[in-house]
Amino acid sequence: EAGVTQFPSHSVIEKGQTVTLRCDPISGHDNLYWYRRVMGKEIKFLLHFVKESKQDESGMPNNRFLAERTGGTYSTLKVQPAELEDSGVYFCASSQTGGAPDTQYFGPGTRLTVL
Amino acid sequence: AQTVTQSQPEMSVQEAETVTLSCTYDTSENNYYLFWYKQPPSRQMILVIRQEAYKQQNATENRFSVNFQKAAKSFSLKISDSQLGDTAMYFCAFMKFTNYGGSQGNLIFGKGTKLSVKP
Numbered sequence: 001e002a003g004v005t006q007f008p009s010h011s012v013i014e015k016g017q018t019v020t021l022r023c024d025p026i027s028g029h030d031n032l033y034w035y036r037r038v039m040g041k042e043i044k045f046l047l048h049f050v051k052e053s054k055q056d057e058s059g060m061p062n063n064r065f066l067a068e069r070t071g072g073t074y075s076t077l078k079v080q081p082a083e084l085e086d087s088g089v090y091f092c093a094s095s096q097t098g099g100a101p102d103t104q105y106f107g108p109g110t111r112l113t114v115l
Numbered sequence: 116a117q118t119v120t121q122s123q124p125e126m127s128v129q130e131a132e133t134v135t136l137s138c139t140y141d142t143s144e145n146n147y148y149l150f151w152y153k154q155p156p157s158r159q160m161i162l163v164i165r166q167e168a169y170k171q172q173n174a175t176e177n178r179f180s181v182n183f184q185k186a187a188k189s190f191s192l193k194i195s196d197s198q199l200g201d202t203a204m205y206f207c208a209f210m211k212f213t214n215y216g217g218s219q220g221n222l223i224f225g226k227g228t229k230l231s232v233k234p
Contacts, residue, residue: 003159033221042119043206045221056221091160101148101167101210104222106160 002026004107006092012113018080021110025074025094031102032075033095034067037109038088046090049075050097082114117142119209121225128197129233135182136192136228138207144168146212149183149190150222154204163205166190197232204229 005024013019025032034046046065047057051072060067064083069075079086089109095102118141128134140149151163166174166183174181178195194201208222 035222035224040226042226043222043224045223048221059221101165101220103162103165105162106152108158 004092004094004105006090006107006110008110009108010111010113012115013082014115015084016081018078019082019112021077021079021090021112023075023077023092023094023107025092026096026105029094029096029105030072031095031097031104032069033093033104034075034077035091035093036088037091038085043091046077079112082112084114087112087114117144117147117209117211117223119207119223119225121205121207121228123228124226125229125231127231127233128194130197130199132197133193133195134197134230136194136205136207136230138190138192138225140188140190140207140209142188142209142211144211148210149181150208150210151179151181151190151192152206152208152224153201154206154227155200155202160206164192194230199232199234202230202232 007022030051032049035043037043045059048055049069052069066078089111091109092107093104095104120139147168149166152160153163154160164176164179180193182191204227206227207225210220
């Protein structure tokens with residue numbers, strides 16, 4: 001069974017540009033989460049999808065971040081326009097409803113550098 | 116708001132020895148879950164062990180065990196017979212029960228402890 005995949009693994013962009021990160025969850029997992037780790041700080045929750053619906057987006061930092069999950073499959077996280085403080089590693093995780101608690105399986109992350 | 120604190124940024128241990136990583140948390144919730152995740156240098160984070168707060172018995176997974184002290188809000192991880200492959204970043208995480216799912220929800224992480232196992 002394929003794990004959670006993320007693309008790209010690294011992205012270097014300039015301030016003001018747009019970047020789109022993609023996450024493919026494990027097949028059949030209804031829950032999809034985005035997290036971010038800024039250098040030297042904790043991994044922070046961004047948002048949670050259940051299928052195609054946003055269940056909790058309380059962690060999204062501002063309206064420059066837009067997440068979508070088309071058809072309840074893969075998800076994209078777009079940052080537009082990117083700022084220096086957006087640099088960090090963006091993790092995606094997925095889980096299958098039914099566990100107690102659901103075990104979240106993480107992808108390898110996308111390292112974003114904004115210059 | 117819940118917080119998770121890992122007070123040891125880095126630790127090292129000799130191969131085959133035992134090491135304990137500490138984690139404390141703060142919450143007013145009564146029902147919640149606690150986790151230890153491991154992120155080896157290859158970056159994929161994997162679940163090591165989990166504990167339900169309502170269970171008094173400490174969770175164990177092979178060489179990994181926890182010491183869960185609910186009143187003290189402490190959740191330490193003990194690794195016995197350390198192996199070179201245990202070298203990784205270890206994250207303690209908290210998940211509260213949610214109204215919409217019960218067992219789903221976002222994880223709240225500590226800053227992590229970098230563990231090095233030396234031959």
